[in-house]
Structure formats: structure tokens, C-alpha cells
Amino acid sequence: xxxxxxxxxxxxxxxxxxxxxxxxxxxxxxxxxxxxxxxxxxxxxxxxxxxxxxxxxxxxxxxxxxxxxxxxxxxxxxxxxxxxxxxxxxxxxxxxxxxxxxxxxxxxxxxxxxxxxxxxxxxxxxxxx
Amino acid sequence: xxxxxxxxxxxxxxxxxxxxxxxxxxxxxxxxxxxxxxxxxxxxxxxxxxxxxxxxxxxxxxxxxxxxxxxxxxxxxxxxxxxxxxxxxxxxxxxxxxxxxxxxxxxxxxxxxxxxxxxxxxxxxxxxx
Amino acid sequence: xxxxxxxxxxxxxxxxxxxxxxxxxxxxxxxxxxxxxxxxxxxxxxxxxxxxxxxxxxxxxxxxxxxxxxxxxxxxxxxxxxxxxxxxxxxxxxxxxxxxxxxxxxxxxxxxxxxxxxxxxxxxxxxxx
Amino acid sequence: xxxxxxxxxxxxxxxxxxxxxxxxxxxxxxxxxxxxxxxxxxxxxxxxxxxxxxxxxxxxxxxxxxxxxxxxxxxxxxxxxxxxxxxxxxxxxxxxxxxxxxxxxxxxxxxxxxxxxxxxxxxxxxxxx
Amino acid sequence: xxxxxxxxxxxxxxxxxxxxxxxxxxxxxxxxxxxxxxxxxxxxxxxxxxxxxxxxxxxxxxxxxxxxxxxxxxxxxxxxxxxxxxxxxxxxxxxxxxxxxxxxxxxxxxxxxxxxxxxxxxxxxxxxx
Amino acid sequence: xxxxxxxxxxxxxxxxxxxxxxxxxxxxxxxxxxxxxxxxxxxxxxxxxxxxxxxxxxxxxxxxxxxxxxxxxxxxxxxxxxxxxxxxxxxxxxxxxxxxxxxxxxxxxxxxxxxxxxxxxxxxxxxxx
Numbered sequence: 143x144x145x146x147x148x149x150x151x152x153x154x155x156x157x158x159x160x161x162x163x164x165x166x167x168x169x170x171x172x173x174x175x176x177x178x179x180x181x182x183x184x185x186x187x188x189x190x191x192x193x194x195x196x197x198x199x200x201x202x203x204x205x206x207x208x209x210x211x212x213x214x215x216x217x218x219x220x221x222x223x224x225x226x227x228x229x230x231x232x233x234x235x236x237x238x239x240x241x242x243x244x245x246x247x248x249x250x251x252x253x254x255x256x257x258x259x260x261x262x263x264x265x266x267x268x269x270x271x
Numbered sequence: 272x273x274x275x276x277x278x279x280x281x282x283x284x285x286x287x288x289x290x291x292x293x294x295x296x297x298x299x300x301x302x303x304x305x306x307x308x309x310x311x312x313x314x315x316x317x318x319x320x321x322x323x324x325x326x327x328x329x330x331x332x333x334x335x336x337x338x339x340x341x342x343x344x345x346x347x348x349x350x351x352x353x354x355x356x357x358x359x360x361x362x363x364x365x366x367x368x369x370x371x372x373x374x375x376x377x378x379x380x381x382x383x384x385x386x387x388x389x390x391x392x393x394x395x396x397x398x399x400x
Numbered sequence: 401x402x403x404x405x406x407x408x409x410x411x412x413x414x415x416x417x418x419x420x421x422x423x424x425x426x427x428x429x430x431x432x433x434x435x436x437x438x439x440x441x442x443x444x445x446x447x448x449x450x451x452x453x454x455x456x457x458x459x460x461x462x463x464x465x466x467x468x469x470x471x472x473x474x475x476x477x478x479x480x481x482x483x484x485x486x487x488x489x490x491x492x493x494x495x496x497x498x499x500x501x502x503x504x505x506x507x508x509x510x511x512x513x514x515x516x517x518x519x520x521x522x523x524x525x526x527x528x529x
Numbered sequence: 530x531x532x533x534x535x536x537x538x539x540x541x542x543x544x545x546x547x548x549x550x551x552x553x554x555x556x557x558x559x560x561x562x563x564x565x566x567x568x569x570x571x572x573x574x575x576x577x578x579x580x581x582x583x584x585x586x587x588x589x590x591x592x593x594x595x596x597x598x599x600x601x602x603x604x605x606x607x608x609x610x611x612x613x614x615x616x617x618x619x620x621x622x623x624x625x626x627x628x629x630x631x632x633x634x635x636x637x638x639x640x641x642x643x644x645x646x647x648x649x650x651x652x653x654x655x656x657x658x
Numbered sequence: 659x660x661x662x663x664x665x666x667x668x669x670x671x672x673x674x675x676x677x678x679x680x681x682x683x684x685x686x687x688x689x690x691x692x693x694x695x696x697x698x699x700x701x702x703x704x705x706x707x708x709x710x711x712x713x714x715x716x717x718x719x720x721x722x723x724x725x726x727x728x729x730x731x732x733x734x735x736x737x738x739x740x741x742x743x744x745x746x747x748x749x750x751x752x753x754x755x756x757x758x759x760x761x762x763x764x765x766x767x768x769x770x771x772x773x774x775x776x777x778x779x780x781x782x783x784x785x786x787x
Numbered sequence: 788x789x790x791x792x793x794x795x796x797x798x799x800x801x802x803x804x805x806x807x808x809x810x811x812x813x814x815x816x817x818x819x820x821x822x823x824x825x826x827x828x829x830x831x832x833x834x835x836x837x838x839x840x841x842x843x844x845x846x847x848x849x850x851x852x853x854x855x856x857x858x859x860x861x862x863x864x865x866x867x868x869x870x871x872x873x874x875x876x877x878x879x880x881x882x883x884x885x886x887x888x889x890x891x892x893x894x895x896x897x898x899x900x901x902x903x904x905x906x907x908x909x910x911x912x913x914x915x916x
Contacts, residue, residue: 145391145392145393147393147394172398174396174398174399175393175394175395175396176384176387176388176393178393179391179392179393180387180391182391182884182888183884183885183888183891183892185712185888186387186888186891186892189709189712189713189892190383190384190387190895193380193383193705193709194380194384196701196705197373197376197377197380197705198377198380201369201373202367202369202370202373203339203370203373203374203377207336207339208373208377210332210336210339210340211339211340211343211374211377211378211381212377212381213519214340214343214344214347215343215344215347215377215378215381215382215385216381216385217515217518217519218343218344218347218348218515219347219382219385219865220514220515220518220606220607220608220865221385221388221389221865222395222518222521223388223393223394223395223399224381224384224385224388225518225519225521226395226396226399226400226521227395227396227399228381229519230398230399238331239569239570240330240331240570241331241332243569243570243572243573244326244330244331244332244337245332245340245519246515246516246519246520246570246573247326247570247573247576248326248327248332248337248340248341248344249340249344249515249516249519250512250513250515250516250519250577251322251323251326251327251512252340252341252344252345252353252357253344253348253511253512253514253515254319254322254508254509254511254512255305255319255323255353255508256344256345256348256350256353256478256511257475257476257478257504257507257508257511258305258309258315258319258504258507258508259305259350259352259353260350260475260476260478260480260483261471261475261483261487261503261504261507261508262274262308262309262311262504263274263308263480263483263484264274264276264304264305264307264308264352265276265304265352266304266351266352266355266356267303267304267355267356269301269303269359270303270352270355270356270359271355311497311501312497312498312501312504312505314501314583315501315504315505318505318580318583318584319508322576322580325572325576326576342906346902346905346906347902347905348478349478349735349736349737349901349902349905350478351905351908354905354906354908355908358906368698368699369699372698372699372701372702374906375699375702375902375903375906375907376699376702376705378902378903378906379706379899379900379902379903379906380899382898382899382901382902383895383896383898383899384895385865385898386862386863386865386891386894386895386898387891387894387895389862389865389867389870390858390862390870390874390890390891390894390895391891392867392870392871403649403650403651405651405652430656432654432656432657433651433652433653433654434642434645434646434651436651437649437650437651438645438649440649440755440759441755441756441759441762441763443759443841444645444759444762444763447763447838447841447842448641448642448645448766451638451641451834451838452638452642454830454834455631455634455635455638455834456635456638459627459631460625460627460628460631461597461628461631461632461635465594465597466631466635468590468594468597468598469597469598469601469632469635469636469639470635470639472598472601472602472605473601473602473605473635473636473639473640473643474639474643476601476602476605476606477605477640477643477736478736479643479646479647479736480653481646481651481652481653481657482639482642482643482646484653484654484657484658485653485654485657486639488656488657496589498588498589499589499590502584502588502589502590502595503590503598505584506584506585506590506595506598506599506602507598507602509580509581509584509585510598510599510602510603510611510615511602511606512577512580513563513577513581513611514602514603514606514608514611516563516567516573516577517563517608517610517611518608520532520566520567520569521532521566522532522534522562522563522565522566522610523534523562523610524562524609524610524613524614525561525562525613525614527559527561527617528561528610528613528614528617529613600777604773604776604777605773607772607773607776607864607865607866609776609779612776612777612779613779616777626827626828627828630827630828630830630831632777633773633774633777633778633828633831634828634831634834636773636774636777637770637771637773637774637777637835638770640769640770640772640773641766641767641769641770642766643736643769644733644734644736644762644765644766644769645762645765645766647733647734647736647738647741648729648733648741648745648761648762648765648766649762650738650741650742661907661908661909663909663910688914690912690914690915691909691910691911691912692900692903692904692909694909695907695908695909696903696907698907702903706899706900706903709896709899710896710900713889713892713893713896714893714896717885717889718883718885718886718889719855719886719889719890719893723852723855724889724893726848726852726855726856727855727856727859727890727893727894727897728893728897730856730859730860730863731859731860731863731893731894731897731898731901732897732901734859734860734863734864735863735898735901737901737904737905738911739904739909739910739911739915740897740900740901740904742911742912742915742916743911743912743915744897746914746915754847756846756847757847757848760842760846760847760848760853761848761856763842764842764843764848764853764856764857764860765856765860767838767839767842767843768856768857768860768861768869768873769860769864770835770838771821771835771839771869772860772861772864772866772869774821774825774831774835775821775866775868775869776866778790778824778825778827779790779824780790780792780820780821780823780824780868781792781820781868782820782867782868782871782872783819783820783871783872785817785819785875786819786868786871786872786874786875787871
């Protein structure tokens, strides 16, 4: 049932064009499995790559910060693939061991205090509204 | 059942000392409700403040980045109080409207791709292991 | 769109019989809104009450411990209604303020360490398998 | 990318001191992988052990109840490592097969009713406020 | 901090064009708040509308089934706005009270059995691989 | 710690009777591991089968739609076993590759917009109340 990745050589012209754009955008000669499984449904591959290209592309947040945010969501949701791929991307963009450790500490702490707030049912302060 | 915040004037000496440290550390004359509800159990107030002070204090990640990560977790978990308080903190540390919009876009997208990975069951690439 | 509770006087005989069993089992003259909204679909009301009656009834875990576990799940999921109703039930079964505070602390901490494990990707020790 | 555990013989004096305290506190000659991966960042190891030692130590809730609550959170979050380690701890503290089965049943049921409440949007009863 | 909706009359030409397309696509003269808050960041408004238009548009699954799936995710995540808006959309597409009740029952049950599987750690059967 | 499945030949008469009903209801000669691990606690096996039989049985929603909803919840919660078993069931009930791809796209998108709503804190429109 798990989807087999579709390799470049086995891909349709439509899929290859997207693979090419992923590699060109990332200045890489490699495609990771996420895209190769989405390739089973080219409209999804095309649509999701358009989203990632736009959202993770140059903007007001620097590329490393964007990856740290991605990891924070993925760790909270326990998506092992996503943790592995985005931690790898963060390291490629310069994340140090110390930064990784602080990232983990914040994610853990936020998941803790989120529940203390739920359980104690703190009312939102006027200043925050 | 929802916990009423304990105001400074009604607090014990033990709790006031922690309130004082929170305000001194934050260079603020104000305490938000989260701490005031934890004050019902001083050991939890003391322990959680020690954690927040250490984890969110100066380190290898800059203060704004730390708040963005906190917001990412809180939005993923739908903790309204935490979203309000940490979005406010992020703005106080310089987050622009454009940065906020990009933060939201990344959080949303990561929650999307986390599920595509779950559903398609992509295997972790060798390079990520 | 939010479901209005169906009061006893407005309920069908089928629904009243279940309300009666809830009150008799709980030795109470009162029904909370959860059951009154499920009453819009009597098969669900009947089925869910059968589940709650069996699972939360007398067994190897004492009644208070059962409620603490229920609160732990509800706080983790941020179900405000469930937190309110099961915290109330726990207090009715003897939960002290100190026990409530410890419960909150454990829930928060477990949500923290769950994410540290996700992010650091600790392998399961042989002894735990 | 997954963190290798740091064994006692390879650990710094700072880390060994914490390992020693974990073993002494637990009256055990063994450390599980969770601590050994946190050891990559000694401040996190120190801080998290201080939290666990305080929160899971003697208090108003008995040690087995504390572990059951920990398992309830971990199962809800699907943290396999945490389920394995805290189920093991619960068994070491006396959890019977019957208690384990009841724990599982309550966790499942609470996750069910949490969603029924979400979907039917039951209003919180006055008595619970 | 909560975003005020941007009404049509106050919107830029860029935003109005998207509002117009939403209304034309939905054959409606009305825009709900979700789009009006995204309008604070036109690139997000544009991008998300393109996603929703494509994913929720005509396809191999009928429109009502698509909404039921949307509700199932939203109830599991406890997104009150999303539950309200997509339950409303499902009713507009023909969902009956009986279908709504069955939808709720399945969502609740799936959230239950998901946790039983986590806690009992059932291995995936060969036939499912 | 992971529960070993209890095979038919090793099962008690009580458990065998439930296995027989599962196979008869499903017109299958096979039982999947979920039921075989629940068999360690016959009351849970009996109760959960009664729930699944009723909720997933004939009703106002067709069998395939019911499975799609089950998959949507399971993917959102990242329950790998449940994703595998209910995707398999959906295929057995006629789900095409195109329908599977659309299901995945909706689940991902709903998880995205759920967080945009959380983060932007859109107020529920009057029409949805």
C-alpha cells in the first residue's frame, strides 16, 4: 500500500519537468522521496511544489528560520519523514548543534505550556486581544 | 473550574518573588495571566518560570526566532491563549506583518505536507538517515 | 449549527429511558449537555452511554484514577468541554488541589518529552521491547 | 540525523553526574536512551532531568497513577518510545494486565468523546464553569 | 491581535478580483471571514484560494464526500471555525441529519481505535503492506 | 511490551465467537491484527467490535464514504496501522487511484487551513452559527 517512489527515468514528461524545476530551484541533482511519491498524481505534485516553492522561497524570513519553523510543526505532529528531511535542510542552511538543541527545547516547552494553559483555562489578557 | 488569576497584591511572598523576577527579566511592570493561574501551585510556577527563563533566554537562536517557533507549535496545537501571547511577544521583538504572514503560510503548509507524508507513507531517504 | 441540548421534557421515550439510566447510575438528578446533544441521534446516545457506563464503571482502576486519565487525554487534545466536565467529575470523586496541580504538571511534562523523543529520534531500548 | 545515545563511558563528567543521579534516584544501574540522546546537549539533559525528578517524584498522586497519566498522554500523541518506556515503568510499579486494558479503553473512549464534543459543539454546562 | 476581516468595499483591486472569483465559483454573493482575514496578505489569499478551488472542485469524489472528509479532519483537530463552515457547506450540498450523525460517529470511533492501535502496538499485517 | 496477536487456534471460546462474527459480517476468512491484540482483553474486543459493527455497518453513508472518513482521521493522527488497514478496506470497496489522490489532497489542505484559521483567529460568521 505504501507508495513506491517514481524515479526520473520512469517518469512522464510532465513529472520530469517538475523534477527538473525542483532540482534547478534547489541547485541540486537530487530529488527526495516525498516528491517521488506525489508523482503518482501529477496534479498534486505540481500543486504542492508550487506551494513549497512560493512559501519556502525568498521572503521576509530567512531560509534557516523557515526550516526551523517547519521542523517545529513536524516534531509537534511526529512526522518522522518530515523531521528527517527538514532537519537535514536546516543543517544544510547552517543550523548548528546548539541551535538544534535550542529548537528542540523550545518545541518541547511550548507543547508543555500549551497544555498547562488548556488545563488551567487561563483567560486571554486584555493586552493580547 | 477555570482558575482565577492571583494578583500581585493577593500573592504570597514566595509567589511575589517569582513575579518580581519575571518582571525584572522581561523589563516589564506587568505579569500575564498564565503565570497568575500557575500561582495556585507555587512549585509549578517556580519550575515553569525556571524553564521559560532558561529556554527562552539568550542563546544561539535570536529572541524573535524563538518566539516564531513558539507560535508555530501553538498554532499547530490550537492553543488560543498561547497564540495570542506569543504572537504579541513576537511583535514586541520586531515581527513585521510580512513575517507574520510567512510564518502562518509555513505552519499551514507543514501541517499539509506532514499529512501527505503520512498518507502516502514515503520512506525516509538514505541521505536523511 | 451548534446542537441545542434536548431537555428531558422534550425527549422521546427512548431517550428518556437512557437519561433515566444515566441518572440512576450516577446517583444524580441531573444530565449534562454532552448527553443532551447526542440525543439528536438516539443510536449514538445509546451506544456512547453503553461505552461510558462500561469503561468508566467499577473495575481494576479506581474511579478517581479513571477520571484523571480522562482529563489527561482531554487536556492534551484541548477539548474545553471535556476538561470542564471531567475535572468536575474528578473533584466530585475526591481530587484535591494538590493532585490537580500534579496532574497538570505531568500532562505538560509528558507533552514536552514526547516531542523531545520525536525530535531527537531516540531508538527504543531493547529492555522496552 | 537520528541521535546516537552517549554511553556512560563516553560521557563528560557533567553528564556522568546526571546519569549517576538518575540511577541513584531510580535505584537502578541502567539509563535508557532518552537521557543518552539528551546528553548531546547537557543543559537540556540537566533541565529535563530536574523536571522529571520533581514532577514524577513523591507527591499527592501515587507513583503508578503518575505513570498511567504519562501513558495516556503518550498514547494520545502516538509517541512510540514514550509508550514503551512509560508502559514499562507502569508495569514495574505494579500495573496489572487488567489495569492496562482499562487504561487503554479509557484513553480510546476519551479520544472518541473529545471529538463528539467538538463536532456537536456542546456548550459547557453552568455547573462546570 | 485577531485579524479583522477586510470587506469588499475596503479591499484592493487585487483582493476584489479574488473575492469575485470565489463568489463566481461558488455561485454566491457572499464571502466568509476565512478569506477576508487572509486578505491581509494577498499572496496567501491568492495561493490558498487556488488550492481550495482545485482540490475542492469537480473530481473523482463527489462534492458532498469532499466536505465530509474536510469536516472529519476539522473535528479531529478541533478547529471550531472550520467545523462550522464545512458542516454548513456539507448541509448546503445535501448532508442529512442522519448522515451528519454517522459522520460524527465514525470520526469519534476512528479517534478511539487510532489510540488502541498506538497503545497495543499492533503490527501491520502482511496483507496491508 | 508490544502485544502479540492471539490466533484463532489459541483463542478462548469467547474470543472465537467474536472472531467468527467478524469474519461472517465481513464475508472473509481472515482476521487482522487489531482484533487479535484486543483479544488479550475480551471485554474490550467484544465492546470495540460492537462499536465498529454498528458504526461502520449499513446506514445513510455508503461503505466507501465511511472508509474515506476513517482514513482522513487516521492520516491526520498519523496512525500507520490504521492508515494501512483502512486504505486497504477503501480499495476493497472500490476506491480508485484518483479518488485516493483526491482524498490525500483534501486531508492535507484541511490540515493547512485549520491552522491558518487558528493563527489568524477568524471569527465564526453569523451565517455559520
